[in-house]
Amino acid sequence: MNYFPEEVLEHVFDFLKSHRDRNAVSLVCKSWYRVERFSRERVFIGNCYAINPDRLIERFPRLRSLTLKGKPHFADFNLVPHDWGGFVYPWIDAMAKRGVNLEELRLKRMVVSDEGLELLSRSFVNFKSLILVSCEGFTTDGLAAIASNCRFLRELDLQENEVEDHRGQWLSCFPDSCTSLVSLNFACLKGEVNLAALERLMARSCNLRSLKLNHAVPLDTLQKILAQAPQLVDLGTGSFVSDPDSETFRRLRTAIQKCASIKSLSGFLEVAPCCLPAIYPICLNLTTLNLSYAQGIHGSELIKLIRHCGKLQRLWILDCIGDKGLGVVASTCKELQELRVFPSDLHGDGHAAVTEEGLVAISAGCPKLHSLLYFCQQMTNAALITVAKNCPNFTRFRLCIINPTIPDPVTMQPLDEGFGAIVQSCKGLRRLSLSGLLTDQVFLYIGMYAEQLEMLSVAFAGDSDKGMLCVLNGCKKLKKLEIMDSPFGNLALLTDVGKYETMRSLWMSSCEVTLGGCKTLAKKMPRLNVEIINEGDQMEATPDDDRQKVEKMYLYRSLVGARRDAPDFVWTL
Amino acid sequence: MENPKPYERGDLNFKATELRLGLPGSEEVKREATSSVRNNKRASPDMAEEGGYKGGSNANNAPTAKAQVVGWPPIRSYRKNSFATKKNEAEISGIFMKVSMDGAPYLRKIDLKVYKGYSDLLKALENMFKLTIGEYSEREGYKGSEYAPTYEDKDGDWMLVGDVPWDMFMSSCKRLRIMKGSEAKGLACGV
Numbered sequence: 001m002n003y004f005p006e007e008v009l010e011h012v013f014d015f016l017k018s019h020r021d022r023n024a025v026s027l028v029c030k031s032w033y034r035v036e037r038f039s040r041e042r043v044f045i046g047n048c049y050a051i052n053p054d055r056l057i058e059r060f061p062r063l064r065s066l067t068l069k070g071k072p073h074f075a076d077f078n079l080v081p082h083d084w085g086g087f088v089y090p091w092i093d094a095m096a097k098r099g100v101n102l103e104e105l106r107l108k109r110m111v112v113s114d115e116g117l118e119l120l121s122r123s124f125v126n127f128k129s130l131i132l133v134s135c136e137g138f139t140t141d142g143l144a145a146i147a148s149n150c151r152f153l154r155e156l157d158l159q160e161n162e163v164e165d166h167r168g169q170w171l172s173c174f175p176d177s178c179t180s181l182v183s184l185n186f187a188c189l190k191g192e193v194n195l196a197a198l199e200r201l202m203a204r205s206c207n208l209r210s211l212k213l214n215h216a217v218p219l220d221t222l223q224k225i226l227a228q229a230p231q232l233v234d235l236g237t238g239s240f241v242s243d244p245d246s247e248t249f250r251r252l253r254t255a256i257q258k259c260a261s262i263k264s265l266s267g268f269l270e271v272a273p274c275c276l277p278a279i280y281p282i283c284l285n286l287t288t289l290n291l292s293y294a295q296g297i298h299g300s301e302l303i304k305l306i307r308h309c310g311k312l313q314r315l316w317i318l319d320c321i322g323d324k325g326l327g328v329v330a331s332t333c334k335e336l337q338e339l340r341v342f343p344s345d346l347h348g349d350g351h352a353a354v355t356e357e358g359l360v361a362i363s364a365g366c367p368k369l370h371s372l373l374y375f376c377q378q379m380t381n382a383a384l385i386t387v388a389k390n391c392p393n394f395t396r397f398r399l400c401i402i403n404p405t406i407p408d409p410v411t412m413q414p415l416d417e418g419f420g421a422i423v424q425s426c427k428g429l430r431r432l433s434l435s436g437l438l439t440d441q442v443f444l445y446i447g448m449y450a451e452q453l454e455m456l457s458v459a460f461a462g463d464s465d466k467g468m469l470c471v472l473n474g475c476k477k478l479k480k481l482e483i484m485d486s487p488f489g490n491l492a493l494l495t496d497v498g499k500y501e502t503m504r505s506l507w508m509s510s511c512e513v514t515l516g517g518c519k520t521l522a523k524k525m526p527r528l529n530v531e532i533i534n535e536g537d538q539m540e541a542t543p544d545d546d547r548q549k550v551e552k553m554y555l556y557r558s559l560v561g562a563r564r565d566a567p568d569f570v571w572t573l
Numbered sequence: 574m575e576n577p578k579p580y581e582r583g584d585l586n587f588k589a590t591e592l593r594l595g596l597p598g599s600e601e602v603k604r605e606a607t608s609s610v611r612n613n614k615r616a617s618p619d620m621a622e623e624g625g626y627k628g629g630s631n632a633n634n635a636p637t638a639k640a641q642v643v644g645w646p647p648i649r650s651y652r653k654n655s656f657a658t659k660k661n662e663a664e665i666s667g668i669f670m671k672v673s674m675d676g677a678p679y680l681r682k683i684d685l686k687v688y689k690g691y692s693d694l695l696k697a698l699e700n701m702f703k704l705t706i707g708e709y710s711e712r713e714g715y716k717g718s719e720y721a722p723t724y725e726d727k728d729g730d731w732m733l734v735g736d737v738p739w740d741m742f743m744s745s746c747k748r749l750r751i752m753k754g755s756e757a758k759g760l761a762c763g764v
Contacts, residue, residue, distance in 0.1 A: 077644040134651065160651040188651065243687050243697045272687050293655060343648065344656075375646065402646055433647070459645060484644055509644070 009035045019044045041065060046504050048086060048110065049529065052560045053094030064103045065129075066091070070110035072507050072554050073457075074482055076134060079509055079552065081535060083567045089116040090565075096123035104129040104155075111135070117142030121149035128180075129155035139164040140189065147173035154207075155183040165191030172197040181205040185212035187236050187267060192216045203228050212236025215269035220248045226255035234288075235259070236267035244274050253278045263287045266316075268294035273301040283308035287335075290316040292342045303328050313337045313368075318344035319354045319375060326358030330365025338371035343402065353402075356383035363390035370428075371396040379436055380408045384418025388425035397422055398433035404460045407437040414438055420445035423453075433457040443467035447474025455480040468492035472499050482507040490517030497524050505556035515539065516546025518553055522573035529562055530555040532571045539571075668743060674702050674720075674751040685746065690739050698722060702751060709735040724749045 004012075013036055016022050026036040042065040045051060057063060070086025088110045095102050102124040112135045120127065127150045140163065146156065147170055171193050174181075181201070186193070193216055202208065202225045210233060213222065217238035226232070242249045262282050271294055286309050291297060295318065297305070302317065303325045309315075312333040319341050321329070329336070339362060341354055356379045362369065363386065370393045379401050407414055415436035423429060423446050430452055434442065438461035446453065447470030454477055462468065468488040471481065473496065480503065489512030500506055500521075515532070522530040533552035534540070542548065562572040668685040681701055688694040695706050707718025714733050715721040722734040726745045734742070734749070 074644060076649045077647050078650055079644045134649065160649060162651065241687055243683070243700075245701055246697060247700070272684065274684065274687075292652075295656070342652065343646065375648075400646055404645060457647070459647070485642075 006031070006035050010039045013039050017042075038062060042104075043067070045069070047556050047558075048088075048091070049563045050504075050556060050558045050560075053091045054098075055560065056091075057094060057098050057100055061100075063095070063100050065106075066095075066102065066104070067106040067108075068110060069108045072482065072505060073109075073480070074484065074507055074509070075109055079484070081533065081567075081569065082136075084533070084570060085563065085565055085567070086110045087565060088112050089119070092116050092120050092123070096120075100124070101126055103127055104131075106131040106133075107135055108133040109135065111137040112142070113137050114139055114142035114145070118145040121145045126152060128152055129157075131155065131157040131159070132161050133159040134161065136162040140166045140168050140170045140191070143186075144168060144170035144173040147171070147178075148175070151175075151178070152180050153178065154180050156181075157183055157185045157210075158188050159185065161188050163189055165189050167191040169194055169197065171201060174201050176204070179204045180207065182207050183210035183234075184208070185210065185236065187212040187214050187238070187269070189214045189216075195221045199224055205229075208232065210234035210264075212267060213238035215239055219252060219275070223248060223252040223255050226259060227251070230255075230258040231261055232259055233261050234264040235262050236265075236290075237269075238267060239270040240268050240275055241270055241272040242275055249275065249278065257281050260285070264289075266290035266293075268297065271296040273297055276301060276305055280305075280308050284310060287311055288314040290314075292316040292318055292340065294318070295344060299325055307332055309333060311335055314339075316340040316342070318342050320344045321354070321358075323354050323358035323361070326354060327361045327365075330361040333366060335368060336362070336366040337368050339366075339369060340373040341375055342373075343375040353377045356380050359383060360386050360390075363387040367391070368393070370394055373398045373400075375400045375402060377402055378406065378409050379415060379418065380410050381413060381415060381418035381421075382408075382410070384415065385421040388418075388421035392425045393428065394422065394426040395428050396431040397426065397429060398431065398457070399435055400433065401435045404435045405437050414441070416441040416445065420449075423449040428452055431455045434461055435459060439463050440467040440470070443470040447471050450475055452477055454478060456482070458483040458486055460485045462486045462488060465489055465492035465495075469495055472496055478502075479504045481505075483509070483511060485510040487512055489513050490520075493517050494521060494524075497521055500525065500528055500555060501557050503557070505554065507552075507554050508550075509552040511549075511553075513550050513553060514546060515543075515548045515550055518550055518555075519546065519573050521555070527557060527559070528555050529558045530573045531566070532573065534569050534571055537569070670746060670749055672698065672701070672749040672751065674704075675753045677702065683749075685743050691735050691742075694734075695722065698749075698751065704751070706751075711736070719753065721752050722749060723752050 009032065013022070013025060016025060022036055022040055026033045037059050039062065040060050041062050043056065043060055043063055044067045045056070046069050048068045048070050068088065068091065071080050071084060074080060075084070086109060088107055096119060103126050105120065112132060117138055120130075130146060143156075146153065193214065195217065198217065199221060202211070208229055209231070211225070211229070212234075213236060215238050219240055219242040222237055242252070256278055259282055263285060265279065265282070265286055265288070268291060273296065276297070283305065289309060289312055291302065299320045299322050302321045306325070306328055310332055313335050315329065315333065315336060315338070317340070321341070341358075343353065345353070354376050356376065359374055359376070359379075360383050367390070369391050372394065376399070379399060408418070416439055419434060419438070419442050423432070429450055432446070432450065432453060432455070434457065440463045443462060443466070446456070453475045456471060456475070456478065465488055467486075468483070469492050471478065472492070488508065493508075493513050494517060518530050518532060522528065531554045532539075532550050533554065535551065538551065539548055566572060669682050670685055671680050672683055673680045683697065683701070685694070688697060691709065699706055704720050705718050706720050706722055707715045709715055723731050724734055724742070724746045725748050726732050727747065731750070737745070
């Protein structure tokens with residue numbers, strides 16, 4: 001296959017941006033593999049334990065941008081103990097030692113330390129972009145190091161991280177010479193920031209396009225910043241509280257009106273609803289609106305606001321909007337592609353929540369909808385069947401009925417038929433989360449119809465091993481399967497062990513798999529890491545009792561064998 | 574649910590001595606239409622509803638009627654934590670207060686929630702009514718200014734604004750009145 005000189009191949013490969021394309025191309029033949037690996041600059045690693053830093057750098061010497069994911073997804077819901085793993089330090093250390101010209105680092109669910117951030121900031125002169133999502137283990141001291149030392153920093157994006165806030169002066173650590181910031185997001189920080197330093201930083205960052213403030217930044221500071229940054233495209237407000245009669249508020253209104261480029265709005269971490277009209281003028285330009293942390297905005301005010309947002313493509317909102325409010329969304333936001341409705345009241349009074357009515361209204365009004373996350377109090381098969389008919393284009397469908405084992409309240413039947421309709425109709429479905437009362441039947445449907453499914457999340461569902469087997473058998477593109485509290489055991493686990501090498505990972509907790517079953521699997525498949533999380537030393541005393549049920553099992557394919565950083569309570573079989 | 578005895582490992586020993594037909598190790602747990610408590614495992618969330626959710630990392634071995642289930646509902650702990658702090662604050666629904674000024678033809682209304690403290694409030698009042706109120710001192714009240722801000726408290730007494738901590742003021746204030754300085758002197762020098 002060597003009709004072209006390598007330079008030509010490399011030039012052609014330059015047009016390949018997606019990892020999947022590049023991965024496919026590198027499998028064609030040895031010379032394509034070689035050309036591809038020397039030209040790849042951006043690498044995505046979905047499981048940081050599937051490979052190690054040395055082999056990464058060995059294969060891709062021109063590495064400039066690295067994306068790493070650490071803990072399993074269910075770690076988001078407190079199912080994985082804190083020190084399970086996912087440390088980024090060894091990666092930073094290896095890249096530093098081997099002279100990688102790292103410019104961009106994106107991490108999700110990893111443990112990041114201040115030492116790591118310090119090392120990162122000192123080791124890579126061209127470092128430009130740090131994006132941390134759902135990470136933990138660092139403090140504002142680490143951020144201070146990044147601010148001080150990364151001279152060409154363009155992007156510092158902190159999304160939903162647990163950061164220990166030392167209320168220090170990390171913002172002041174950006175030197176006066178730093179004018180390169182394009183994106184700054186510190187909304188997740190809990191502490192105060194030096195407002196004067198922030199204003200000065202904003203004033204000299206003329207390339208700033210995206211800014212997300214934390215709750216400690218008052219409206220007065222926001223107004224000053226906006227007055228100097230009308231070119232902003234993406235804004236997250238901090239505190240949005242003021243006296244509407246005040247001079248400050250008047251100035252804010254003026255400043256906002258000049259921000260004709262804002263397409264994405266979020267924040268309102270503290271908000272006085274009487275101040276909301278200030279943003280109406282920019283609402284009609286918005287394509288993204290995230291009010292999922294704006295607990296101060298009640299249903300009626302939300303609805304008033306939404307009526308101005310005719311161009312919305314992505315909406316994240318709290319369920320206090322109610323079914324009626326979703327009806328307004330359906331009639332106003334005809335371009336809607338992605339909707340996320342989060343629960344506003346975790347202690348379940350339910351009066352402010354949404355039901356199947358809201359979802360049906362959305363599906364009828366928003367034909368372009370393809371991505372959904374919907375927390376609700378109840379759902380019916382009829383509603384899901386209607387939704388499936390209205391919206392055949394779903395790629396992501398995540399439904400969370402707060403009480404996960406209740407049946408259809410109208411027919412008292414399980415929700416098998418409803419979800420069955422979804423997978424049958426939505427031929428492009430890649431991600432699915434189930435809830436409600438579900439039997440093996442729903443898995444039969446999933447195995448039969450969900451041909452493109454890559455990720456499936458299951459909780460409190462199914463009757464027997466058959467359910468899980470249908471999925472493993474039928475979903476050829478399955479990459480990630482996570483199951484909690486479902487009656488799947490060794491039979492399901494062991495029937496097709498080769499399947500797991502075609503997947504990224506499998507999580508099973510509070511199921512019926514036993515220690516013996518896991519040991520058998522580990523023995524048969526040496527290229528899988530089968531990890532048991534043994535909290536509370538439940539199995540310490542009898543590690544040979546193979547009939548014990550395993551509380552939490554996480555297995556994943558790996559090219560580098562068992563990891564060496566596992567804590568005591570994690571057993572790799 | 575019985576408390577596991579020290580020599581038992583969860584429910585396993587119990588099952589080993591149980592008389593049943595069928596090979597040992599072939600367990601089929603039939604799920605019922607409404608989920609009951611699974612042996613040795615966490616209670617299903619329908620029992621947890623009233624108890625509310627508490628994100629802990631220890632699954633209870635002896636679930637009670639108000640058991641909380643780790644991992645459900647599937648909400649990121651970051652989001653849950655940020656809601657928790659909000660729940661502790663009072664609902665942001667506004668504390669609207671009538672404000673009258675001596676000599677003014679009509680009253681105004683302000684939302685006390687919007688202000689972080691006395692200086693904020695006083696600045697706002699000065700703005701709203703186009704006047705100066707001056708500096709507060711414990712000894713002299715609002716000396717030297719034409720006006721003094723006062724409020725009616727829960728007991729029906731007229732008090733000088735600024736004497737009590739802000740939070741206490743917010744909860745005891747029923748209405749505000751901006752008094753002309755001459756009248757206010759009596760208040761300030763009293764006690």
